[in-house]
Amino acid sequence: MQKHYLDAHELAQLDAYWRASNYISVGQIYLLDNPLLKKSLSLHDVKPRLLGHWGTTPGLNFIYTHMNRLINHDDLNMFFIAGPGHGGPSVVAQTYLEGVYSEVYPKITQDEVGLQMLFKQFSFPGGIPSHAAPQTPGSIHEGGELGYALSHAYGAVFDNKDVIACCVVGDGEAETGPLATSWHSNKFLNPKTDGVVLPILHLNGYKIASPTILSRISHEELEALFRGYGYEPFFVEGDEPEAMHSKMAEVLDVIVKRIQTIWHEARVLNKEERPRWPMLILRTPKGWSGPKEVDGLKSEGHCRSHQVPFATFGSSPEHLTLLERWLKSYKPEELFDEKGRLFSHIASFAPKGEKRMGANPHTNGGALLKPLVLPDFKAYAVDVPSPAGGLAESTRVLGNYLRDVMAQNRQNFRVFGPDETASNRLNALFEVTNRTWMAQKDSFDEHLSADGRVMEILSEHTCQGWLEGYLLTGRHGFFSCYEAFIHIVDSMFNQHAKWLKVTSREIPWRKPIASLNYLLTSHVWRQDHNGFSHQDPGFIDVVVNKKAHIINVYFPPDANTLLWVGDWCLKSKNSINVIVAGKQPEVQWLSMPDAIAHCEQGMGIWEWASDRGEPDVILACCGDVPTLETLAAVRLLRELVPSVKIRVVNVVDLMALQPHSEHPHGWSDEAYNALFPKDVPTIFAYHGYPWLIHRLAYKRAHHEHLHVRGYKEEGTTTTPFDMVVLNDTDRFHLVMDVMHRVSKMKPYEEEICQKMTEKLAEHKAYIERYGIDMPEILEWRWK
């Protein structure tokens, strides 16, 4: 019966298109030349080094082909996410068949010559990677690391009312943690104003070398799992192509109707309940349509077809015959004309123009990007009549600014974070919006609504994935997180950084997208109360390892500098910006005009805290808490040894320390040496692991006189001031550092170090008795 769901013409066209894509996929993996098999296949036609992954490819081609049918049939606005790791051969074949590939890369023509180039370039030096890479038109998701397909898909459809992201999740990827929790994204999707994800769990049964979990549990369990995740699961299972085409078409038509019904209920009938969105479980053999057996062992439907099913052509000449037979099984003569062009009755099956998934404009988000309407950040300034002339919670001040950014950009700006938006003092956002929430609500809930624009889930992975998907489709966002736990997304950061490096340097047709902005707060120095497990400033080190031109790291020491930095980051493109700032009440140093001047330089002398002329010592600082300790040390020094000449340098833009050749914000050696004269000892108090400063400055002339203090992995549950003491970064240790390192201080060294040691002992005794810092620490003021 199911065979008859499609008429013969439609079935034939579908199947031909699928065969064409499989043929082109196998060609990419194997062929260097002879792309149309016009001659009998010889060893010279086969690539000398065989790379690529066949196993997932035919299933991806099957899905993509059927999505084309749906797009045509229902005039859908759809794009494709290939979750399976090495799906490159499929998406390249598909975008080539629909003509997009040749539009983007005119050399790869739709004829025999183009086909040969297409085949050769795959996984070839100077060619293209084996994933749905940045180079692939229609891709916003590079399968490589696995785990993020679904969160990328959801991120892409938020605020994209009519867009459907067809997201294929491989059963290998489905075992990863980030993917396993991202199914719950359906509790954050508003059917009124968001598009929808059509998740397709593709059970082909195997990872690299063993079965997948989800392919080896019962049908009942599988169905229950996805009902439990809040979906309505549909199943398509089998391996006979004709029957499968019919089943797939029939089920997909039902699924599209379900989506349309849900949209109608939400958008016309104003139904407010969370819908049970449809999802599809597709079970097909791994390496479907490939050789059943190779060298006497099962290949199709086995993990042996994961990569290249057979490769030893030199020692096994029969493999050449096997390959030729395999390629010919797709009947290329029925697919391509003499010149290598797809016959028009097959080519006409592809959707037209921007309906082609490879040409969907949302997949080149930069082209759709509209700049944010930004309020004047100066209007949010904290009044600082003189340095240290006030207290403020920096992130709360930024929150006021973000509130108004949100109010003016309700279509293309969202804030993300793992349940810490309020804890991180960005509460003002809730004056104009809510947390996104489609699950059940109770009468006493606050700030939850379907149209909320603050997205909180206790999964840093999901937050990051959503944000990446949102940015890659041309919108803007902001991610706030506890500093220590942002390490959870180290590897996702790495992959996004790699994407940006490649797109910004090597792929001119990819237009710049908005930057990924992190606000790291509840940072290492103020996690005294939560203890050692919450203390880790190492994300910065991970960030700085990536290509310099796409990363920026800011340490605003107070609220006004944070406002400047926040504004700068929201305007920037194609970067990853890390802002580290405190949320506790802190001394404010700079008026807004001073903050602007300082931030524009990236670093500079704080004249009001410095002596004129050549200094005996430089006290440099980077980070809000190190800045406080540095200025406290300066005040102590002035009281104790008025003869010492001090220069105070504050670094707000970490990259300013690097040579200009390494980073666009890096200072020239000339400017740098004027700031840090070669022979003047510098005591540098830094927010993170101290060696990072050495790594950035080791080529500078003053490096051998640079002494850095910072977090050296000493921490526990204690007081804020004790945190700096444990790491020798407190005012008393800084004073001692100066005494040890400035030769002019020799006469005073012993006496003052003695005093400082006593102060430290007094501090320890006090906190062990009272549990809080001494009044002189808590109430310290500049002057």
Added chain:
Amino acid sequence: MQKHYLDAHELAQLDAYWRASNYISVGQIYLLDNPLLKKSLSLHDVKPRLLGHWGTTPGLNFIYTHMNRLINHDDLNMFFIAGPGHGGPSVVAQTYLEGVYSEVYPKITQDEVGLQMLFKQFSFPGGIPSHAAPQTPGSIHEGGELGYALSHAYGAVFDNKDVIACCVVGDGEAETGPLATSWHSNKFLNPKTDGVVLPILHLNGYKIASPTILSRISHEELEALFRGYGYEPFFVEGDEPEAMHSKMAEVLDVIVKRIQTIWHEARVLNKEERPRWPMLILRTPKGWSGPKEVDGLKSEGHCRSHQVPFATFGSSPEHLTLLERWLKSYKPEELFDEKGRLFSHIASFAPKGEKRMGANPHTNGGALLKPLVLPDFKAYAVDVPSPAGGLAESTRVLGNYLRDVMAQNRQNFRVFGPDETASNRLNALFEVTNRTWMAQKDSFDEHLSADGRVMEILSEHTCQGWLEGYLLTGRHGFFSCYEAFIHIVDSMFNQHAKWLKVTSREIPWRKPIASLNYLLTSHVWRQDHNGFSHQDPGFIDVVVNKKAHIINVYFPPDANTLLWVGDWCLKSKNSINVIVAGKQPEVQWLSMPDAIAHCEQGMGIWEWASDRGEPDVILACCGDVPTLETLAAVRLLRELVPSVKIRVVNVVDLMALQPHSEHPHGWSDEAYNALFPKDVPTIFAYHGYPWLIHRLAYKRAHHEHLHVRGYKEEGTTTTPFDMVVLNDTDRFHLVMDVMHRVSKMKPYEEEICQKMTEKLAEHKAYIERYGIDMPEILEWRWK
């Protein structure tokens, strides 16, 4: 009816024990003094800084108390994992009530004085953290980062036939990716020989500031989700203590019977199917039994009770009354005698001796640790008659050794990895064991069995969590992973490193456990075929940020050195060891005696490749591929400019570069300066990001003459040799580096650099044509 499941005495005793634990929990959060409320509560009795998390605590106390009942009733061997982040007040209270706390910390006596100290120390400087920290007896899991409770629990019970891990999963934590996938661990648990995890999903409804997803989906979805995960879910829901005690006891008795039945079926009746293990969903109000309202706002059953429900005692004097009333609601006079001792009829409820969960020996794994029976690694040596006298796949050689380690340690050694054991060439393991697998099997499956000891799931998080749980309970393990994707567990590594730092330095009763060993292969230089997304050596940088005494990083350049390193790591304790080694056929440099001598030093001169006496230049190398390129450069230099005097230094133990004061393996300055004389230019080819070498060596005398090459984030799909070329770390660039930096080379510089540039151009042209490296690169030999 349910109320009558327990008799009056049992009910009274259970409830009194629960109240006592709640009282002690609230006391820890609030009280500095007056622990028994003998006087009316005054402001001086309250801590000046209020820290801690009440919300999760009463639920944890409820569960722990009921587990005590079960342990007594069924003589169970059980321990407790507190998943919820800040469960410290509960587990500390419980281990104090059962007497373990005072045994471990004799100063914290079971009387009024001890109670006061117990209260004061919580989240207090010099005291204890707010989690089930390393300091907490009975804990192998520090709630802090969230996500790993269940994988730790499963890791702990593998090969622990009679142990039950009661694992509480908070509904916040349940949203994380690592937790969401770790439910599938039940497909890897062998009822014949493993213990079992009793997962308790604790729905208290809220995270820090908003509801949790799982508490806001329908009962049907919740039940379906856990059936889908393969469990038999039981529900206990409510807030009336008496009824809840009865329900809980009744359901837990059923659950224990289920476990016993499953064990009987598997162990006596030899049933082979995967059981549907029971799990419990417990729904109780957040902050249960705390104040219903605070300042007119709902507190119990709301996220407002997440941390300290009220704190502003200075400005709100009525809070003092509220606190006193709250504490007295537990009727302390019925719980503690005049001296502050728990009445004996309540205390007798606690299990005895090692049955107490705080005293379960598995939670101090080091005390149970038995050294591995290790074969002589020298027996696996590759024959290397002369330097560069052979080819071998290093990890395959290590695999032979691991096979025999496995064969001789079938009770306490497992190998973990995300489906890459075979890909990483450790196949020999499958000669003696299989992959662990309890899900469905097919006739054509290979190497899958319930008793397999190679644990593969495509979740690095789960692999890491299992391994940590396995190690913390006194066993041994080995984790192999693609280098780039180990970043996925950066944050888990961080937390384990913090645990080891604290336990090894500050907690003498915690005995040393086996080290966590990573083999990182499929590394950056040989991911040419998989492309840029697979190329990342940055995990090493994350590792080196942690406390030096617990980390080691090894770069064995060939198979025999890898054998030495593997053996060393399996013998070591309380460390995290990272081994980076290739899996491709590579030139072998050292015979086994030479390998041993070299590895024992950590680094040294390769005399056979060096000139005698003072060198003009040092070529140093660290990592297998950089070593190859360095020796190829040396050979080129000897041909091109025979007059240059070269010293070749190879570094196998990265930590040898650090000063001895920073790491136990660090070389003294004297020895270091003899190896790297101050004024001799050193060209250092390194496996990872080059700045790490500067960071390790910046205090050394030769630092200004140190020039490092390494991975600088340049990569794509290309050939192996092109990977080093893209990063200027190839033989030709190294030769040019020498020519630029050795003044004696001035006369030859231009000519030779010209030659090298031509070679590089030839290479590029060749690979773009043929897709493989030039024969002279592929077939290069030393001499």
